[in-house]
Amino acid sequence: MANNVERLNGIDITDIDKVNGITDANLQALNGEEFTGGFGGLTWSTSTVANTTFFHGLQIGTSSAGGIIIGDKVTLNEWNGSSWSTDGAMSVRKGSGDAGGAVTAGVAYAGYDGSAISDVTEEYNGSSWSTGNDMVSGTNGPSGGGNVQTNQISTGGSTYSPTVRDIASTELYDGTSWSNASEDSTGQNGTQSVGTTNWVKPAGSYDAAGIQVTSQFFTLSSTTWSSIANVSNATRYNKCWGDETQTFTCGGYEKDDYGAPVYYSFGEFCEMWVDDTWSTQASLPIDIGGHGHGGSNGGSAVAGGWTTGGDSGQGNSITHRNHHYIAVAV
Amino acid sequence: MLYAEGTSTGKGFLTHADKDDRGVYIELWGNIIVLKNGAEWWLARNGLTAISKATAQGLYDTFMDVAIAAFDSSVNKPTDAVQIPTPARQALP
Numbered sequence: 457m458a459n460n461v462e463r464l465n466g467i468d469i470t471d472i473d474k475v476n477g478i479t480d481a482n483l484q485a486l487n488g489e490e491f492t493g494g495f496g497g498l499t500w501s502t503s504t505v506a507n508t509t510f511f512h513g514l515q516i517g518t519s520s521a522g523g524i525i526i527g528d529k530v531t532l533n534e535w536n537g538s539s540w541s542t543d544g545a546m547s548v549r550k551g552s553g554d555a556g557g558a559v560t561a562g563v564a565y566a567g568y569d570g571s572a573i574s575d576v577t578e579e580y581n582g583s584s585w586s587t588g589n590d591m592v593s594g595t596n597g598p599s600g601g602g603n604v605q606t607n608q609i610s611t612g613g614s615t616y617s618p619t620v621r622d623i624a625s626t627e628l629y630d631g632t633s634w635s636n637a638s639e640d641s642t643g644q645n646g647t648q649s650v651g652t653t654n655w656v657k658p659a660g661s662y663d664a665a666g667i668q669v670t671s672q673f674f675t676l677s678s679t680t681w682s683s684i685a686n687v688s689n690a691t692r693y694n695k696c697w698g699d700e701t702q703t704f705t706c707g708g709y710e711k712d713d714y715g716a717p718v719y720y721s722f723g724e725f726c727e728m729w730v731d732d733t734w735s736t737q738a739s740l741p742i743d744i745g746g747h748g749h750g751g752s753n754g755g756s757a758v759a760g761g762w763t764t765g766g767d768s769g770q771g772n773s774i775t776h777r778n779h780h781y782i783a784v785a786v
Numbered sequence: 787m788l789y790a791e792g793t794s795t796g797k798g799f800l801t802h803a804d805k806d807d808r809g810v811y812i813e814l815w816g817n818i819i820v821l822k823n824g825a826e827w828w829l830a831r832n833g834l835t836a837i838s839k840a841t842a843q844g845l846y847d848t849f850m851d852v853a854i855a856a857f858d859s860s861v862n863k864p865t866d867a868v869q870i871p872t873p874a875r876q877a878l879p
Contacts, residue, residue: 584805617856
């Protein structure tokens, strides 16, 4: 993209952070002239299919070096930018748990271990998993994640022995220990929290009330949640990535209240959050839901975006997938 | 294969060095630790005692019976594509 704007009202363009409240990294053009660092949107590239079909997974790393653990398994399926392989196995399953960080420094936690909700944390160093300190309290289906191993958040989800739904307490991981935040979230399940030091949590679902559009922002310095603009498409089991200044959410359930025999369907919509505004972005090539827990992707902006596995279809016509799509900046 | 009653105690319970340098490989099955690549020294470091497979299976079955009785099947809604599996007894490896 050419950079045609050099100065604005006498100010060097490189010294301008925002124009009318929009950060320069997200300005595409000014009066038709292209702007330095403009975001021109994204497109989806079809990559090598994963080594298995699956629904749900715990995702770490980036689109060029990442991995995903199938929810009811322990083995990491690793993507090195050109091929898939199986790598280190965790000690305990974390079905519908969460994950984050890089493929050389990742972390996975919460979920269902086959007999109960797990509070076990495990850290990945690029070759093997080791145990970290336990969570304060694990949940199934939390809306957590984080771009780095040493900053993770977990909130939402449910337990069922006894049954407690839409758990709003918020836990933070600093690479060593988990602690409770001072403020609870809205408790929505099944989405992800995206960020490096702060987090954006788009949409999600309540167990009884279903998918929502309400979204939140978590500030680490005060450990508090605040409301942000609603997404256009209510969803859960969506795929999120980016950081706390530019957050993406794609796909997931687009409806979950049809009634028998078709209770739900998956969507292909994609939205981007910048300066508290959600904008529509290029849709996924297919409708997908349940394509990976963990809001990290270990990277930020468009280049961090990738999705593999998940389901397409609706009601009883569900297809488990091994697709692999990567978001590319236009 | 070695068996012990216990669960993860957090950081340092199983280290990267245990796995990468010493080949320790464990699985956590409810209240039972299964050492697929067994090491008595690893059990001793964590204050664990090896038990027979039959004893481990009995302890695991009892643990799972409690989990099965406590499980609330109403958490599985027909609107969920993926159902949370009901706890069930399995044969230890």
